Amino acid sequence: MKIIKTDELLNLINNLGKEMDIWAPVGDSFERVPSLKTVEIPQGTTHFSAKEIFFPKEQTLLTYKREDGNFELDSVPLPDAKGVIFGLRSCDLVAIAEMDEFFTGRTYTDVYYQKLREGMLLFGVACKQAAPTCFCNWFDPDVPVNPGVADVYLYPLENYLLATSTTERGEKMLSSFPDADEESLEKLERFKLESIASLPEKQETDGLADRIYELFDDKQFWQGTFDRCLGCGICTFVCPTCHCFDIQEEIINRVGRRYRLWDSCQFSLFTLEASGLNPRPTRFERMRQRFMDKLSYSYKEFGKYQCVGCGRCVVMCPANIDIREVIAKSCTVSRGGG
Amino acid sequence: MDSVTSQIRERAKALLSEGKVDVVIGFTEGTIPFTARPVAVAHPEEVECLVWNRFCRLNLASYLRQFKDKKIGIIAKGCDTRSIAILCTEQQVNRDNIYIIGIPCEGMLSRKTLRERFGDTPEKVEIKDDIIEVTTSGKKESVPISNFLDTACRFCIHPNPVVYDEMIDDEVPIRVSQEEHYSLLREFEKKSPDERWKYFREEFSKCIRCYACREACPTCYCEECFVDSLNPKWIDKGFSESDLSIWHLTRLYHQAGRCVECGNCSAVCPVGIDFNVMTQKLSLDALQMFQYEAGMSIDEKPLLQTFKQDDYNDFVM
Numbered sequence: 245m246k247i248i249k250t251d252e253l254l255n256l257i258n259n260l261g262k263e264m265d266i267w268a269p270v271g272d273s274f275e276r277v278p279s280l281k282t283v284e285i286p287q288g289t290t291h292f293s294a295k296e297i298f299f300p301k302e303q304t305l306l307t308y309k310r311e312d313g314n315f316e317l318d319s320v321p322l323p324d325a326k327g328v329i330f331g332l333r334s335c336d337l338v339a340i341a342e343m344d345e346f347f348t349g350r351t352y353t354d355v356y357y358q359k360l361r362e363g364m365l366l367f368g369v370a371c372k373q374a375a376p377t378c379f380c381n382w383f384d385p386d387v388p389v390n391p392g393v394a395d396v397y398l399y400p401l402e403n404y405l406l407a408t409s410t411t412e413r414g415e416k417m418l419s420s421f422p423d424a425d426e427e428s429l430e431k432l433e434r435f436k437l438e439s440i441a442s443l444p445e446k447q448e449t450d451g452l453a454d455r456i457y458e459l460f461d462d463k464q465f466w467q468g469t470f471d472r473c474l475g476c477g478i479c480t481f482v483c484p485t486c487h488c489f490d491i492q493e494e495i496i497n498r499v500g501r502r503y504r505l506w507d508s509c510q511f512s513l514f515t516l517e518a519s520g521l522n523p524r525p526t527r528f529e530r531m532r533q534r535f536m537d538k539l540s541y542s543y544k545e546f547g548k549y550q551c552v553g554c555g556r557c558v559v560m561c562p563a564n565i566d567i568r569e570v571i572a573k574s575c576t577v578s579r580g581g582g
Numbered sequence: 583m584d585s586v587t588s589q590i591r592e593r594a595k596a597l598l599s600e601g602k603v604d605v606v607i608g609f610t611e612g613t614i615p616f617t618a619r620p621v622a623v624a625h626p627e628e629v630e631c632l633v634w635n636r637f638c639r640l641n642l643a644s645y646l647r648q649f650k651d652k653k654i655g656i657i658a659k660g661c662d663t664r665s666i667a668i669l670c671t672e673q674q675v676n677r678d679n680i681y682i683i684g685i686p687c688e689g690m691l692s693r694k695t696l697r698e699r700f701g702d703t704p705e706k707v708e709i710k711d712d713i714i715e716v717t718t719s720g721k722k723e724s725v726p727i728s729n730f731l732d733t734a735c736r737f738c739i740h741p742n743p744v745v746y747d748e749m750i751d752d753e754v755p756i757r758v759s760q761e762e763h764y765s766l767l768r769e770f771e772k773k774s775p776d777e778r779w780k781y782f783r784e785e786f787s788k789c790i791r792c793y794a795c796r797e798a799c800p801t802c803y804c805e806e807c808f809v810d811s812l813n814p815k816w817i818d819k820g821f822s823e824s825d826l827s828i829w830h831l832t833r834l835y836h837q838a839g840r841c842v843e844c845g846n847c848s849a850v851c852p853v854g855i856d857f858n859v860m861t862q863k864l865s866l867d868a869l870q871m872f873q874y875e876a877g878m879s880i881d882e883k884p885l886l887q888t889f890k891q892d893d894y895n896d897f898v899m
């Protein structure tokens with residue numbers, strides 16, 4: 245654990261900024277800023293997550309030319325952005341770890357994601373005080389103070405910060421700073437306790453995956469949520485772990501482009517098959533799918549919930565669909581009950 | 583408890599117990615500040631959850647089609663009743679199956695504007711007459727409610743229910759004149775074509791294509807929206823200026839003579855695109871060219887399904 249003063253941290257980041265982009269929370273999303281002016285960030289999370297930096301909402305995969313009925317590959321534009329992202333919350337870091345696993349940690353490595361992700365230095369900031377919509381502790385009680393996959397992880401104490409790192413490149417950046425003394429380590433312990441205490445009462449998530457799985461057919465369980473769902477894609481677009489994409493082709497004047505776009509399980513086209521069959525034909529199946537995937541399938545398949553409790557979908561849903569309620573309700577109903 | 587809320591509960595309970603309706607669509611308390619959430623109540627004992635307040639912003643007519651095999655009671659503001667009328671004349675729902683409880687509307691508050699001012703999650707929010715009291719980090723502020731009226735509500739000329747089976751409470755005074763109603767548009771029309779195009783470009787470029795504007799619009803109900811059509815593919819799915827402009831301008835054109843200026847599309851947009859100037863234009867064109875206002879009666883045929891020999895026809899070559 246290192247001690248770092250506010251202006252030292254600003255210098256560190258702004259120096260990095262000479263050679264790379266600086267991203268920081270601005271308004272409701274992460275934006276590129278010319279320089280970092282403050283290390284203070286708002287309580288809780290931004291409306292939109294940082295996923296767009298590694299997983300842009302539109303990304304060209306390759307381009308081609310069409311001549312005399314033949315297609316000729318033109319380019320494979322692998323991205324090579326370099327940046328430092330300041331102000332990630334711990335729930336965001338858990339989500340990035342899940343994204344990493346999805347895009348690069350299993351059988352197939354997605355080079356487009358990999359290139360952007362490798363180019364980014366992650367600066368996480370521990371939560372001093374959770375927002376009322378935060379529920380990261382439902383999945384892991386220590387989240388708000390966990391460094392996760394941050395290169396540099398910061399604990400903002402009164403007028404200086406403590407910093408730790410989980411990667412080699414992070415360690416290098418911190419190597420010249422002094423080690424934390426007894427007193428600041430004590431302060432850190434108090435900070436952690438206060439942070440964790442600011443979260444809501446934990447809802448039981450042991451066995452959640454099985455409970456939700458069992459409720460698949462229970463119309464009554466889903467009815468109230470379904471009744472108000474508009475079927476838009478907001479919840480999935482703001483979610484830091486939602487990673488589904490669509491691939492499209494576009495040909496203008498014989499020059500073609502293959503690109504990918506954010507997709508959403510809430511859209512009817514998501515599952516529409518070429519035959520015309522749609523296995524999730526109505527909004528009901530699509531609304532249910534999001535919860536099944538986040539709270540059950542992902543856990544059963546990969547051992548991790550695909551909800552990190554950031555509360556973004558809760559805040560952003562225009563119809564006020566609240567995933568916390570779905571989790572809580574699954575604890576109190578038995579199969580077939582209402 | 584607010585008297586409108588108690589009357590809503592009473593009436594919903596009676597309608598459900600008498601079997602006049604199978605379900606009542608209304609609002610209940612939200613789980614986050616500045617929000618009332620839509621709810622469908624199916625049992626008389628559940629009516630206690632119904633509420634009425636200044637956050638009942640959504641146009642509930644959007645939910646009618648999903649209950650269309652049922653007898654539906656619906657709590658409806660002026661704009662909601664007009665959308666219901668359109669859905670009836672367009673034969674999407676059957677008027678005989680709908681029981682409309684009309685509520686004169688004092689104007690709803692914009693969650694977006696409130697959040698910009700007070701953050702997403704203040705500790706406490708209270709409304710006392712025309713003042714909203716918000717407590718953030720232990721500090722209480724009292725601000726006139728009128729600062730936070732949704733744009734559509736600020737310029738609304740039909741706050742009172744237009745089509746209804748019964749009405750709760752007395753009519754409210756109309757807040758703006760016909761001319762004031764179009765003031766956003768009038769200002770906009772003063773701009774040069776370049777400036778106007780710049781406005782469109784800037785607004786549309788924010789779009790993330792979540793389609794909330796479409797899903798929340800009561801009269802956007804096509805089985806297959808033109809953006810979802812794969813064969814023919816009318817537009818591409820990306821974020822180029824042309825794709826985004828075609829997406830929005832076409833959606834809006836499809837609302838000509840149908841849009842009731844409820845402002846739902848702007849209210850739900852997660853990136854804050856403001857369609858109010860554009861929906862005012864749709865409304866003014868219908869009014870000037872055809873002396874038609876959408877959703878004012880259920881006996882009138884939809885504007886674009888009729889013609890009169892003396893119709894405005896300057897656009898015919």
Ligand code: SF4
Pocket residue numbers: 287288289333334335336371373374375378379380381387388443552553554555
């Ligand atoms: S969900 Fe947890 S980690 Fe995320 S912002 Fe809230 S308290 Fe912090």
Ligand code: SF4
Pocket residue numbers: 479482483484485486538550551552553554555556557558567
């Ligand atoms: S499902 Fe909602 S609360 Fe969970 S991670 Fe996604 S946006 Fe956050």
Ligand code: SF4
Pocket residue numbers: 788789790791792793794795796850851852853854855
């Ligand atoms: S709601 Fe807003 S972001 Fe979503 S598609 Fe409509 S205009 Fe675009």
Ligand code: SF4
Pocket residue numbers: 798799800801802837840841842843844845846847848857861
């Ligand atoms: S286009 Fe917008 S304002 Fe017009 S009816 Fe639809 S949601 Fe309401």
